[in-house]
Amino acid sequence: MAYNRTHDWLTRLPKVDLHLHLDGSVKPETILELALDQGIDLPVYNKEGLIPHMRVGEECGSLIEYLSKFDFTTRFMQSGEALERIAYEVAQQSAEHNCKYVEVRFAPQLHRNNGLTVEETIHYVVEGMKRGQRDFGVRAGVIAICMRNHSCESNLEVIRAAAAFVGKGVVAVDLAGDEASYPPEWFREVFAESGRLGIPVTIHAGEAAGAMNVYEAVTNLGAVRIGHGVRLKENSDILEMVKDRRIPLEMCPISNIQTKAVASWDAYPIREYLERGLLVTINTDNPSVSGTDITNEYRVLSDRFGFTEPELVRLVMNGVEAAFMEESDKLLLRLEMEAEIKDMGIQ
Numbered sequence: 001m002a003y004n005r006t007h008d009w010l011t012r013l014p015k016v017d018l019h020l021h022l023d024g025s026v027k028p029e030t031i032l033e034l035a036l037d038q039g040i041d042l043p044v045y046n047k048e049g050l051i052p053h054m055r056v057g058e059e060c061g062s063l064i065e066y067l068s069k070f071d072f073t074t075r076f077m078q079s080g081e082a083l084e085r086i087a088y089e090v091a092q093q094s095a096e097h098n099c100k101y102v103e104v105r106f107a108p109q110l111h112r113n114n115g116l117t118v119e120e121t122i123h124y125v126v127e128g129m130k131r132g133q134r135d136f137g138v139r140a141g142v143i144a145i146c147m148r149n150h151s152c153e154s155n156l157e158v159i160r161a162a163a164a165f166v167g168k169g170v171v172a173v174d175l176a177g178d179e180a181s182y183p184p185e186w187f188r189e190v191f192a193e194s195g196r197l198g199i200p201v202t203i204h205a206g207e208a209a210g211a212m213n214v215y216e217a218v219t220n221l222g223a224v225r226i227g228h229g230v231r232l233k234e235n236s237d238i239l240e241m242v243k244d245r246r247i248p249l250e251m252c253p254i255s256n257i258q259t260k261a262v263a264s265w266d267a268y269p270i271r272e273y274l275e276r277g278l279l280v281t282i283n284t285d286n287p288s289v290s291g292t293d294i295t296n297e298y299r300v301l302s303d304r305f306g307f308t309e310p311e312l313v314r315l316v317m318n319g320v321e322a323a324f325m326e327e328s329d330k331l332l333l334r335l336e337m338e339a340e341i342k343d344m345g346i347q
């Protein structure tokens with residue numbers, strides 16, 4: 001069988017992206033326009049000059065350093081118009097990589113500096129995704145994020161607002177931010193509310209701290225998916241539990257290397273996870289902060305780990321299985337993607 005791993009092939013491969021932050025996906029061109037519209041000064045007025053302010057380099061040493069890039073971008077994301085536009089552009093960027101389904105996550109409380117309510121921020125992001133779906137055919141769901149450095153009250157407000165949008169664009173809630181300083185057990189009260197309201201939960205865990213955080217996220221916060229889970233490999237019992245419960249891992253390879261969730265590509269556990277039967281999915285995390293896109297994630301994996309075309313297809317279809325989607329919609333998406341993959345000559 002001849003494997004033709006060209007860039008073009010991977011771009012055309014239908015894909016999904018389940019872990020993508022809105023504020024980590026803003027194009028520098030858009031920042032230039034938003035700054036002019038909003039009357040906010042910029043350090044430089046050209047795309048290339050903005051990139052170092054938005055993107056981490058090779059030298060990024062930790063998740064904390066990685067997270068420092070977000071303050072720059074969120075300043076321009078304080079109006080309904082900006083949120084709607086950026087969500088729309090995420091759908092557009094997804095379509096450029098033949099991404100058929102995307103789950104976009106954002107933290108409503110980070111977008112309230114000019115007086116938007118939590119509900120309004122969600123409304124505008126949902127509207128942008130819907131317009132994107134109409135124009136580019138990319139299906140989408142929105143995930144509302146609670147932040148680790150925010151109070152219980154402000155996170156509860158996010159959970160309750162998100163619950164009101166379930167079935168109207170929001171598909172889940174999440175917990176993000178500095179994992180090493182804020183352990184998941186501090187958030188039991190917050191996610192008890194998502195349990196009461198019946199909204200699905202995914203939690204960033206096992207990224208900047210160990211496997212115990214994955215255990216806590218699953219057993220006490222009600223996580224049915226895990227963001228990253230790179231350090232799950234440190235504990236076999238917890239790994240087996242995640243496997244037995246079929247809990248998908250939303251892995252984001254380039255980001256995981258940059259944040260030092262893992263020391264090097266040699267130590268990246270993706271092959272090990274697949275061999276041990278975990279449901280691994282491939283995602284971008286933050287295209288503009290990480291300088292990546294979904295095609296690039298697959299390309300790097302294919303280059304680094306020698307994944308074959310059928311293996312790459314399996315990773316894509318794991319993403320479909322893991323999607324926060326109604327089973328009937330999932331079936332349609334799967335059939336559509338399988339037909340397209342078959343047309344590309346892969347079984």
Ligand SMILES: O=c1[nH]cnc2c1ncn2[C@H]1C[C@H](O)[C@@H](CO)O1
Pocket residue numbers: 021022023024063067070105106107110145176177178179204207255285286
């Ligand atoms: O990989 C990540 N781990 C933890 N927190 C993250 C990651 N990527 C982005 N964030 C944070 C920074 C953003 O401002 C916030 C909401 O999208 O989520």
Ligand SMILES: [Zn+2]
Pocket residue numbers: 019021176204227285
């Ligand atoms: Zn993330």
